[in-house]
Amino acid sequence: MKNKGLTKVDLIFESIDIMKVMKKAFEMTSDEIIQQILESGLKGRGGAGFPTGLKWKYTAAEKDPEKYIVCNADEGEPGTFKDREILDKVASKVYAGMTIAGKAMGARKGFIYLRGEYRFLLPQLFVELHKFHKLINEIGYDFSIEYRMGSGAYICGEESALFESIEGFRGEPRNKPPYPTVSGLFSKPTSINNVETLVTAVMIIEKGANEYFKLGTKDSRGSKVFSISGDTPIPGIFELELGMTVQEFVNEFGDGDTKAVQVGGASGFCVPRKKFGETIIGFEGVPTGGSMKLFNSSRSMYNLLHNYLDFFAEESCGQCTPCRVGCQQLLKGVEKVKKGEAKSTYLNELVKLADTMKVASKCGLGQSVGNAFKSIVENFREEIIY
Amino acid sequence: MYQTGNMVKELAEKHGRKRESLMPILQEIVRKHNYLTDDVMVAVATELDISAAEVYGTASFYTFLDTQERGKNVIRVCKTITCSMKGKNDIVSTLEDILKIKVGETTPDKMFTLLETNCIGWCHKAPAILINDMPYTDLTPETVIDVVKGYMR
Incomplete structure (x- = not known):
């Protein structure tokens, strides 16, 4: 597999002339904008990685005159904090991204769902938004954005749960299909995109799809903002070209004693030292919404697993049985094994339960609990037992 | 405990009386008074013409919409x-x-x-x-x- 190494990039936080890029987009047809995003190879930056251009194309294809563009700023995945930084530093690029997406698919209205934990940002974001609305009014373009706040529920980052929350209900995910592009917010065709995705789309319009396509690998085009924390001398937010191996990442960000890297947060994968060299950070290896947590040899992987399971047991919405009961049983199960109340082979039963949750859970939460669970149990089995 | 007075009515005037007004109304009450009392949830239900169980059911889903007494x-x-x-x-x-x-x-x-x-x-x-x-x-x-x-x- 082609290996690109570790390269720092400056696209997301680069300051640009917002008006210039929007004018460029306004001169393009809807199809031309969508074509640019498709050609760039951009996949959603929230973690799931659905091709952004397709999402816009499907929404554009719907006949309903009322459509929405929703910006998912419910950044709740443990270890992710890049969307907060993006909104803090370049909110106007987020607004521009929503406007361009709106133009591409015929939406006149946008909503930003901001997690309650980031409410302190709101006064400044309103100032920026007011300026932005003035700017697009001046050129006579009809588009507006509203904020909606979350109230401390991780599950509301799931797209259909987020819609339920904006509509005033419990944040319980819906059955799919229908997908949001057909029936999303208020049952209207909706494109819901992550904060970073929208800013990336702006930069693709600004630089051209060809330029963006040059970055990254076949399966993971472009660059990505990473949230880096844990046992590292330089925790923070870094934009890197996609396609590096975990080893290259650890060489740059590790403390010299890195035992494991959790890629993609609690719902992501734990990569042990022996697999650093062969594992690519991206859709061909371990996908990530940006959360990168480093753990050195002083850390207990049991504590890590227990912390994650405790998180999921609390944050499961409780709607479907595999997730609600599964999270609790995984948590109780590893506690029993650790205390010696269950045999170590009980872990194999728990792995089967995690597999069942993957196929039987209604949404991404329950489906991905097994990612961290299995990768930690399989790679650090002795730490879970003893 | 706190008195609700005209607060809920005023918030309904501000945010509307649709179902999607519920979260902004509850969020603003919590910002002001730190938690939701039974009385205030009933008042919101009356104002929005929905069941109080709907209001409680929604509020209790969200960690930051406390329904137990909280400090300042x-x-x-x-x-x-x-x-x-x-x-x-x-x-x-x-x-x-x-x-x-x-x-x-x-x-x-x-x-x-x-x-x-x-x-x-x-x-x-x-x-x-x-x-x-x-x-x-x-x-x-x-x-x-x-x-x-x-x-x-």
């Missing part, structure tokens, strides 16, 4: 892995010492409630807490005392 300042200590690795337990025990309450409790003068919460997005500056809306990061047992003292006045 709600301290939420992040307990997710990075904060946990970087000294969250020391922060919690320091707070328990100076406030003389345990996690989950409210001080008798109703000034502080101490809670733990899931990842608040400051892992690179762990350990971190939220006091009401404000994050405080890179804390030590010493600095967290200073932070909380600022809210004691």
Whole structure:
């Protein structure tokens, strides 16, 4: 597999002339904008990685005159904090991204769902938004954005749960299909995109799809903002070209004693030292919404697993049985094994339960609990037992 | 307990009486009074012409829409892995010492409630807490005392 190494990039936080890029987009047809995003190879930056251009194309294809563009700023995945930084530093690029997406698919209205934990940002974001609305009014373009706040529920980052929350209900995910592009917010065709995705789309319009396509690998085009924390001398937010191996990442960000890297947060994968060299950070290896947590040899992987399971047991919405009961049983199960109340082979039963949750859970939460669970149990089995 | 008076009516005028008005109304009440009383939830239900069970059912889903009595300042200590690795337990025990309450409790003068919460997005500056809306990061047992003292006045 082609290996690109570790390269720092400056696209997301680069300051640009917002008006210039929007004018460029306004001169393009809807199809031309969508074509640019498709050609760039951009996949959603929230973690799931659905091709952004397709999402816009499907929404554009719907006949309903009322459509929405929703910006998912419910950044709740443990270890992710890049969307907060993006909104803090370049909110106007987020607004521009929503406007361009709106133009591409015929939406006149946008909503930003901001997690309650980031409410302190709101006064400044309103100032920026007011300026932005003035700017697009001046050129006579009809588009507006509203904020909606979350109230401390991780599950509301799931797209259909987020819609339920904006509509005033419990944040319980819906059955799919229908997908949001057909029936999303208020049952209207909706494109819901992550904060970073929208800013990336702006930069693709600004630089051209060809330029963006040059970055990254076949399966993971472009660059990505990473949230880096844990046992590292330089925790923070870094934009890197996609396609590096975990080893290259650890060489740059590790403390010299890195035992494991959790890629993609609690719902992501734990990569042990022996697999650093062969594992690519991206859709061909371990996908990530940006959360990168480093753990050195002083850390207990049991504590890590227990912390994650405790998180999921609390944050499961409780709607479907595999997730609600599964999270609790995984948590109780590893506690029993650790205390010696269950045999170590009980872990194999728990792995089967995690597999069942993957196929039987209604949404991404329950489906991905097994990612961290299995990768930690399989790679650090002795730490879970003893 | 607090009196609802005209508050709910005024909030309904401001945010509307549709179902999607519910969250903004509840959020604003919590910002003002720190938690939702049974009375206020019934008042919201009446104003929006929905069942009180719908209001309670929605509120109780969201961690930040407390339906139990909370103090004037709600301290939420992040307990997710990075904060946990970087000294969250020391922060919690320091707070328990100076406030003389345990996690989950409210001080008798109703000034502080101490809670733990899931990842608040400051892992690179762990350990971190939220006091009401404000994050405080890179804390030590010493600095967290200073932070909380600022809210004691």
